[in-house]
Amino acid sequence: MPSRLSAIFARSDKAEEAKAEAAAAERNSPPSDPVPEYSASHPPPPDYVADEESVAAPPDYTAGFTNLNIADGPSLDIPKVNETIAHLKLLECFYRLKQRIGSTDGLFGINNDKIVDLGRKSDLSNGETAKDLLPKVAEKRWAVYVARAVDRFHAWLSVYAPADNLPTIVEFDRDGRLGLITEPSYVKRSAIPITTANMPPVDVVMVWHAYMLNPRAYLEDCIRLGRMDLWNMRMPWNAIASSVDASTFAFQPGPLAEGAFTRLTGRYWDNLVDGDVKKVECPNCQSQLTASWTTCCTFEPAEETNRSLTVNVEAMLASGAGFCDRNFATTCSGCETQITHNTLRAGKFCSDLRQLLAKRTPMPGTILGLRGIPIKVGTSSDPSWKKVFFVVNNLLSYGLGQKILDQPNLKGEGLNQSMARIRDMISTTITDSKKYMRTVRDSASHKMTRLESVGFRKMMSRYWENSSPFAIDLVGAVVRQGTFIEKMHSIDWLHSPALPATMARLILKYERFVKLMDIQPGKMAVPTLDVDLAWHTHQLNPPSYLKYTVSKCRQFVDHDDKVSATKLDDAFAWTSKTYEKMFGDKYSECTCWYCEAVRESNMSSATRLFSSKGKEKLHDVEQDPKKSVHISAHNAVHPYESKQYSADAQAQAAKLEAAYEKACERAKKKGGNPPKRDDYYWSTAYGYPVWIPAYSPFIYVGYTPGLYATTPSCMALHPGAGACVAGTCSGTVSAGACGAGTCAGGITGGCSGGHSLGGGMSSCGGGGGGCGAGGGN
Template structure:
């Protein structure tokens, strides 16, 4: 995951470091406080603390996560990895047998077998998300939902972060592992989780975060099995009406038809179909082409209709219960801000609510009523907003002014944010949680491969990555106009921090005055440049410490791309980096295997339909090839073996089969374990084509800004810096 955005709500690629920001003062300031030493291996060192002796008391509000919290998080990630392995390899689960590939050619079989396993996991995750919704509603404490009056100038909305009480995670609240996994992924989208906690009256959950002590007690220290008492299981089943075990739950999903009648439908009825695009035509609830017919009224329900039903519910909350629309309550900096005093400037992020009340409510009700005959889509809602913001008189009425009917920049962002909650999401939450869990699965797999949890240097490893995380946060604070990309070790600390939402919020504001989001989707073509920039800045700020402590070909190429022979002669930072790199290569605990080292964390990379994407990919491949060749020449000069580029061409992934990716594959690309064609909403894709679904009203954004919900990202930031002005 990455940080993107600035105080003005715009994203920039950050592939070049501005000269005025590249001052020696910056390097010297941090270098004075940073001990210069060669980075030791993450796999060797002093024996770590026993897993049974973790101190999981919460650190102070403005402190990073503790060593023991990171260890407990690793235990939880290992439990998730084991769960995914068990489910994905369960033969014939959900009717998905490996035998489906028996009649295929050997070449097709190698491609299809991993996808069969992925489909099993995707259906399981879809069931888990549905179960999470029930648990969230019935087992977690609730307070009054946010209302418009709370946002007034004399309200107390700006202090809502102090309103939640820490929950006692007693046995009547503790969830099964699959439900906990969904909560984990939800919290790792901190602004979305914050918004939903506020709107839905769940601030106690936000204030508490994951209960590390209880989670640690439930996970076995050797097998990493998740074990709870019979009382916990019984309480969950009695309160929710669900089985403790996901697989023992109801075999069908229940949805409501447009007239509110319940329909029980299969989770999947997908057949293999085309081996190149398997399971694309399934009509079950977890399938791409979901369709269900109501036995009582004969009306058809599909995912598009469910999105409209979600919008209708939120519209009713606004009109009847005074609850603001999603996407309208947090500032561009991600903070809760009450309305300004009457007579001063208007509350811009709240604009969509005013617009609806001023004149759109009847039109929007009509659009959502048309779901009963299946003639409306989310695009029709977009079109209603599109016409409304062009209506000068309606805009004046909404803003209670006779001066101007022109939208302010933040009002445009607010429109985009509202629409982003519905493009690919029919759940009651701010984002598609199935996609969020699937994307997190790539990070879970990386942590399992690196296997820090079984290292004798576990405690010292966690201490080092926390220190590195603090420097990474400093980079985000110093350069808010750039994209900072973490390495896997930094991302572990970052993830752990976000799982204590209130503390992460306080830390983020104390360091940057922004609630820094953990962006869940970014176009893959931007990641490598941003990673190179981050690596360069880290090296300069630390007086020559290297960022990615990995010797795979990609990390070698990145380091080579921002250093030079001249720099090594005249720059102390480059000389120190070369010395640290030499010691890294001499360390027997460091491997060139990219699956065993902490290099770029890119599990949030997504593909796009941009016509420029293939061109950019070609350019990037050529740049990396040139840097790789330089790294090879330098290795030979120093008597080392050149880095092996084939490391990324043939590798085993979570589904247990080897996959071959010649030439073009690089670790910054979208997760190869996600086969987007089989999902209702592709977790690894955003649309940036002008006018495509996911892009918003004319005059609020350029192509791709709202794709995949990106306009709900950090600081209201937009893909590629294309925010409307």
């Protein structure tokens, strides 16, 4: 017999079943009024047509950047709103180009299947799969593409703005003292304006863009090579904006541009069909040779190996002997010289040395003083130029230069066929030939002064890790820009409905940033991403940027794109604190863990007491760290062979960790959420997703060193690194950079520390392709 409880549930179930049956019967019964049949006398109602005025059109997310009105011609103003928008549009075009190149299987003979083959010969016990290694393969494709782009840029520039009318030492001295060199009236020829009809291809524009974002190197090359017509051109924003499709961001200036480029250079419009070999000139006999771009996929590991798949893939990608590979090697058929990247760099030095001796053309790295000014700009002059300019050029002109050139070839092993051997020859002269040095210096003392030593290291820095005809390695400059470009893509200001207002605010913030650099000499100011966008945009108008920074800061503010990552930490903390004190506004409104840790380390007890309301307001909206406007540090590099750097990095990480924990404790006490922390950085820059570990979210370690002929993200800090020559380096003075005790190494000749080359001049770190160093280059 059922219990009372089961009976109740049974009755309830039956009642529900009865209701369901009644409802079904009602649905199935015929309607009381049947649907009328339509006929001629009873026509059907007309089809429904929506009232066009009553239907809201879908939002047009491209409206803010589709039709930009940008004035052509020269301008000495700071960036305009539409120029920064056009710049964002171009950066998104670069981002998508990089994704497409990186993810194209088989490009340049680099196949994804090769990873699968290596997997069969690797130790896979750590769980690695071929898919995990695709980003490295994509990075190698991009490295080859960029190297080809630099070659094509050189071909275009050599015809569009040929190197001629090179100033002699006497002419530079005379015209520089009068302040004429950077004046528009000084230009000996007029550049052809760039429009959509003669626009170069996207890869060429990309290299030009990165080149201009190293303003001192760009100015130096334009002066030395007689290209001041190029210097007086700004980026053609109107034509650029018209060339980038607003929906796909493809670069499409049109058929007229394609034909013009081919006629001008003899090269194909598309980088990918523009030849499989690189033309190389023998540095000894000047014979023209050809070399493969890369041969990395010919690598085969041993049949039996206990190496991981990552190690085998990196070994394969770094194993080639092509021009884009680190171990490039070929033999000249004419003189049997063994040609490598090292011999090409030494060959570049000897070529410039011949120009100095035959035509009195100043050596690279000697024409700008420590303030970056070619003697005089406007009413501002650089008193350091004379020591840098004359002593360095005299050192090579009074016999030593010819001695270097006269060394025997020895099939690539001669004393003038390696920068290290050239350095040793110069070192011997400086330290042992006292009479010669007195003549060079026009002084009773043979010892070089600090200014003379720094000038000499600046000159040498143009050759360490750089065989190109430019003051810097443009492959590295383009690659380093990639991090900033990816950040701009992630933030996606382009599709914001408040785009113009955002651009106006960041331009104002940039103006304040320049004031900060002027008021606090001797400090490195680090931009946030919004400041850096305006800063980069301004640098793409070279004459305006030169005059603006010289008038505001009394120096040509450089944008050093290689700064030690640990230095950026301290400099960003100082920048944030000083900016807020000067202008009463938060410098970085990002609430990621790193920015919170920096704020915490800057705050005293009194500051916490009086700024609590602003702090709480800052945390009203939760932010994604990857899309936040925090420190711009795509120029952060990791010095190699430096135990001190490793120790500093660990100490800095501990400091940030402690400050972060304090920020979390305060947030919890106020009932809020702790700042977000991402232990990994998620990147899809090459068209494949990849996690990149980093101790700070702003340090993007996205490069695999062995994939490049020159590592884009590292610099030497050890004493004597590359550019340091005996007699020019006291202790660990840097190679073309700072004061005693800080060696920035010979690779860049740049400044790794908070003090610039000029010793006391203000520096700027953070930006990329750019930032640093008001006093040094």
